[in-house]
Amino acid sequence: MIEAHELTKRYGDRKVVDRLSFVVRPGEVTGFLGPNGAGKSTTMRMIVGLDAPTSGSVTVNGRPYARHPAPLHEIGVLLDAKSVHPGRSAHSHLMALAHTHGIARSRVDEVIEVAGLTKVAGKRVGAFSLGMGQRLGIAAALLGDPEIVMLDEPVNGLDPEGVLWVRNLLRSLADEGRAVMLSSHLMSEMALIADHLVIIGRGRLLADTSLSNFTRQAGGGGVKVVTDQATRLRTLLAAPGVTISSPSDEELTVTGREAREIGTVAARHGVPVYELAPQAVSLEAAFMDLTHDAVEYQSAPVGAGRKAA
DSSP, X not given: OEEEEEEEEEETTEEEEEEEEEEEOTTOEEEEEOOTTSSHXXXXXXXXXXXXXXXXXXXXXXXXXXXXXXXXXXXXXXXXXXXXXXXXXXXXXXXXXXXXXXOOHHHHHHHHHHTTOGGGXXXXXXXXXXXXXXXXXXXXXXXXXOSEEEEESTTXXXXXXXXXXXXXXXXXXXXXXXXXXXXXXXXXXXXHHOSEEEEEETTEEEEEEEXXXXXXXXXXXXXXXXXXXXXXXXXXXXXXXXXXXXXXXXXXXXXXXXXXXXXXXXXXXXXXXXXEEXXXXXXXXXXXXXXXXXXXXXXXXXXXXXXXX
């Protein structure tokens, strides 16, 4: 488990991380999200002692990272897939890491196979593609069979097969009871794998909640209702603050009433309901709405830079 308490980091007058508190729990994939410049990388570096907090604290399995006698067994980390000597082979790089913790060669061979690098294990890392480098970084994170895995943009550069592999791998690690912390800008992938979200903007905590709660509370999706008495039900549900649209003759989209309330009204008046489903907004839409005021670099509208003909 990772526990951050009032974590703060300053660089001169600039506060990059501002009193940030959160927990990454075992058995869950925690998505760590935020716009560029939000303080995600700095926070992850502080977790593993690469940056010292100005104030506050963060622990890995109950103690600061630097106080663990064998940290690779506690937390496996991928922060920068390029931080490998280009002249080393994938196998020699992993063996060098293994020697620091007395990890057997058999474990090195095992993570190479898991990462799909068996055929290139003897090749120089400098010749690796971005995707192959990502696989090597993930293999290094798994080397110590850690209780916690923390990855920064792990699918960057991977092909669809590689993205699916990472998704299934992280899900299986969480299902084994490990704590997984994942930072990514790919909202579609995060929506498929994350159980919990920690969202920051300008170094401050914006949300700390489950994925389902976050998208549901973002609102705007309404409730989908399918019934062969749509006109009658629409009249029964009409009230100030309630908006009802009809995508089809037997379907209503109701905003302003909860699904339970709609079902109760329908049952009370004998209206058969064949489908009753809250329509949560997408993770991307909810994220963009939450972080709109925390974006450090705003792009111009499409077409704004075109010259007049």
